[in-house]
Amino acid sequence: MKFILCYVTKTDSHGGANIIKKLLEYLKQTHPDDLKVLRTIELLMRYHEWVPVDEIVRKVKMDEKDVLYRLKRLNKFEFVNRSRYGYRLSFGGYDALAMNAFIKKGLIKAIGGKLGVGKEGDVYNILLEDGREAVLKFHKHGRTCFTRGKRYRDYIVDKRHISWLYTSRLTAEREFEILNELFPIVKVPEPIEQNRHAIIMGKICGDELKRVDLEELGVDANKLFWDIIEEIKKSYELGYIHGDLSEFNILIDENGNFVIIDWPQAVNTCHPDAEFYLKRDIGNVVRYFKKYKIKEDVDKLYEYVTNKNKNEEDKNEWG
Ligand SMILES: Nc1ncnc2c1ncn2[C@@H]1O[C@H](COP(=O)(O)OP(=O)(O)OP(=O)(O)O)[C@@H](O)[C@H]1O
Ligand SMILES: [Mg+2]
Known part of the structure; x- marks a missing residue:
């Protein structure tokens, strides 16, 4: 895992730098097999609220002993939640997967503090590899007030299996698609990249x-x-x-x-x-x-x- 610098900015009044710092720290410690198990849980969450261990073992094609070891580590990193029914991805785990994808693409050089507080998203300052400042927005749909979900009613209405994971990704995809349609004709942030529930876009200072x-x-x-x-x-x-x-x-x-x-x-x-x-x-x-x-x-x-x-x-x- 490439080293990503974490810097705290003046605007970090929400303490977001610590959260992201922890995430990057954990991400750096992950082994490819940890991420493999994490991605398998993500996949199986289409069918389960809590993914049973035997399902993970079957899908990931690793020994049960190894899977249990990976799950223990993922739990320590707070990338998964555990119940007696099995495991599910936590918001932190979902953030880690999106972040990992951006890092692997060589997009992000440094991450700063949280910018503003969104009710349905976490927005961070970032520095791109090409030296530009940008923002990273994680959609956290369904994290807080459920009635706000009505805001997105139209495009989730016919999707049957609705979970926070799914709606957060859908919301990010939708925002990214609209930014692409509107930029640069309308004054909106430049859409740069999207992965899962996360968007990288141009920053306005x-x-x-x-x-x-x-x-x-x-x-x-x-x-x-x-x-x-x-x-x-x-x-x-x-x-x-x-x-x-x-x-x-x-x-x-x-x-x-x-x-x-x-x-x-x-x-x-x-x-x-x-x-x-x-x-x-x-x-x-x-x-x-x-x-x-x-x-x-x-x-x-x-x-x-x-x-x-x-x-x-x-x-x-x-x-
Ligand atoms: N492109 C950007 N450049 C600079 N700051 C930004 C940008 N996008 C978002 N922010 C900051 O993050 C805050 C939250 O962003 P945004 O409104 O997109 O998220 P949200 O979670 O949908 O918010 P809410 O639900 O509260 O309206 C903004 O009010 C702003 O302070
Ligand atoms: Mg807003």
Whole structure:
């Protein structure tokens, strides 16, 4: 295992560096057979909540004695949980598998502290091998409030075997796919890599809009408001509505550059409730900018955002 530097940054107010440091430390100690057993448990979790030992033995094609030894080590590393029914991957174990894949690809040079607290994800500073700063987001869907799961209802509705493992991976895949569709036309982080429930994406060295004072920053609030509406319009034209847009999911740097983050719950513009989601997104932006004396009408903005498409459809229809 290649050595990955772990650095603590100013932004590590959440103590995430220690968690990731421990993970990397354990990962460094793993033997290929440990990871083989771990990946086998991951695979068998499609069929079991707790994977029985004899199933692991059968699938991994190793002696029972060896498997038990590997399981003991994985338990010590906190990569698995154990019950009387068998073993299952822990979030730490899932993180380790994704991290291992990124490291094997030679993508990550160093990992820093946790950036912000996401309710459904852990976001870390990282340094890429090519010297660029980026962020690593682990989706931890289902870790906390279960009702938030409704956010993703549309694309998990027809999947029968739903576990946190599965939904976390699906959420990451969905976010990565949307970022790929939108970048670089819409101001979103650059999608770099995805594995399991983890995404590596471009970093913006800024703060959530909620936490900045635009006047102090020297940013023209009216211009920023319309720039954000333009991004909503561009993503609409590409077929997406954010669905959870607010001052918490817009990051702005000290030069006033911004990106819209947190896209996994985005809905397609052909969704039956598209109008509701788009109006809610626009409404959140309008509400936030009221404190900067900007008063715009949500319905008119909705017309503006959606109109171009209609015109184009008309154009196509009439040649
Ligand atoms: N590309 C990025 N560049 C810089 N910081 C980021 C980036 N992506 C996320 N962050 C930081 O991590 C925090 C959480 O990210 P994000 O909103 O994507 O995750 P989440 O878990 O879905 O959050 P929540 O459920 O709380 O909305 C952000 O508020 C921000 O502080
Ligand atoms: Mg967020």
